[in-house]
Amino acid sequence: MIESLKKRIVRRGSLAFSLTALLAQNIFYSWAAPPPSPEDWLPEDALAIITLPNYEAAKE
Known part of the structure; x- marks a missing residue:
């Protein structure tokens, strides 16, 4: 039993x-x-999507 615990x-x-390595x-x-x-960080229209409340209307 001790040997199995050691293993x-x-x-x-x-x-x-x-895992650490x-x-x-x-x-x-x-x-x-x-x-x-x-x-590569953000999609092309990400800033517009974040800042405009109605992006679809502003896009047209």
């Missing part, structure tokens, strides 16, 4: 380590990547 603890520890790798790659262009 379970080791498995959990290695899983936690693997994967998270760190994703963060590093996201920082290393160039930022997206502003066109």
Whole structure:
């Protein structure tokens, strides 16, 4: 029983380590990547949709 508990603890520890390493790798790659262009952030009419109460009427 003690051996199975030890194996379970080791498995959990290695899983936690693997997930932490994967998270760190994703963060590093996201920082290393160039930022997206502003066109990729928002759709073309996003500001108009946000600021105008009746966008469909203003669009015509």
